Amino acid sequence: MRNDASHAALSDAEELGHEARAGREDHAMLRLWLRMLASTTQIEAEIRRRLRERFGISLARFDYMAQLYRYEEGLKMRVLSRYLMVTGGNVTGLTDELERDGLVGRAHSPDDRRSWIVSLTPKGRASFETMAKEHEQWILEMFSGLDMKTVRQMHAQLGQLRVHVMRSEPAGEEG
């Protein structure tokens, strides 16, 4: 992630650098978006940094393995690329890497000779489990400033937002 983080608009200031835009009153939604973007970007950057430091892997690779971990029977590459919201070319590259490292394997799809079914090897599963445990601790630590009620509330609110956004732009693939 990325990386960037702001957008902005008109007039007045506020407290924190990035989202320090978006005027008074009315611009409440814009301000919410800017803060949402800034928070997410920052946390994502930190996760990315730690994955690199602790395990020497990219976030993309972690996401890839996370997705496969859920599907023991494996996934077609195209499906995986939709879940990960990345292009097919990207999945090809990640698969090549992970296969080289013995963490995932390609198998022929019985019903479609064009496609592969990729799945974690035992080594891949073990490797992911180790990383996932630590990853979750990072999240718990970062979100520990929120009480459980707030956590559930935000989860629901983001759900509301997501449903609305997905409706207006059917671009959103995933199931």
Added chain:
Amino acid sequence: MRNDASHAALSDAEELGHEARAGREDHAMLRLWLRMLASTTQIEAEIRRRLRERFGISLARFDYMAQLYRYEEGLKMRVLSRYLMVTGGNVTGLTDELERDGLVGRAHSPDDRRSWIVSLTPKGRASFETMAKEHEQWILEMFSGLDMKTVRQMHAQLGQLRVHVMRSEPAGEEG
């Protein structure tokens, strides 16, 4: 921004592709994080797409101009790079582009001969205003699924989260 979007962990399913991880119970914080990341990534991708389509510019460029718009007197490049949470080299590149297009100008800093002060030209200000207006409409549209009370509540909750995260990792620069 790119691009990726998930992370994950253990066990059970949920409803939407990406965040369709994170087991039952307890994993509430992890689930919140995954949903937050997925929502933000999706909206960001859409904003990026529209900026490209409507104005032919990158999000990075829009962010850059947004930041300068707030500071009529201009900013030192190093300060700008902190606000935007990107590297100095990136700011150098963006500045070169924008300067070529006549949207920003470099001026010598009177108190430090190493640094430049960059600011929007009149053309740059006008250009940004046009884009910012439309940009805000997009946000209003995307967030219109939330009532104002929810919007303010989420804004406050994210503020809480951000303060906590920034404390634990002084990596966060910006003021």
Added chain:
DNA sequence: CTAAAATAGTTCAGGACTAAACAATTCAGG
């Protein structure tokens, strides 16, 4: 059946960003 359209995966050129090395300048401690 068969031709045309759609789809799965791959390859490759290119865009955007980073991290690290660098020159110029400023700052800090003796």
Added chain:
DNA sequence: CCTGAATTGTTTAGTCCTGAACTATTTTAG
């Protein structure tokens, strides 16, 4: 002062991803 450390902006090599072109296969319409 004045030398060493820190900081500003730039350059460069490298990473990671996209979009478009391509091959091989499957699906769809007639």
